[in-house]
Amino acid sequence: MELGAVGEPVVTHEDTQVKVGLDLKAETLILTSDGTDLVAYHALVEFAALRGEPWMAQQVKFSAHRPDGESTALVVDLLNEACDGPRENLPAVIWQVVALAATSAGDVGITYTLPAH
Known part of the structure; x- marks a missing residue:
């Protein structure tokens, strides 16, 4: 395959989004929904x-x-x-997942602090 x-690349910082995926070890996180x-x-x-x-964490999508x-x-x-x-x-534990993702996101220049809750 040839690629040219x-x-x-220049990134605009007006409405920038980054998604960070994490593979979770089997049986380590059980979520209860309804x-x-x-x-x-x-x-x-x-x-x-x-x-x-x-930067703010907006959403987590779990598979x-x-x-x-x-x-x-x-x-x-x-x-909210x-x-x-x-x-x-x-x-x-949801915020723990966000913190793990934020650590990985640091590799692409995102600095993120967990909100006080």
């Missing part, structure tokens, strides 16, 4: 920096197995309804 390129236990095996954390503001073995997804919104701070009453 010209130019130099009374059903879901065994998470992957998390995709979405970070955004709007109009030059600091998981249901008790019947079928795959499913569970999306957790991290921001006004989108100006963290959503209250999220399990601490």
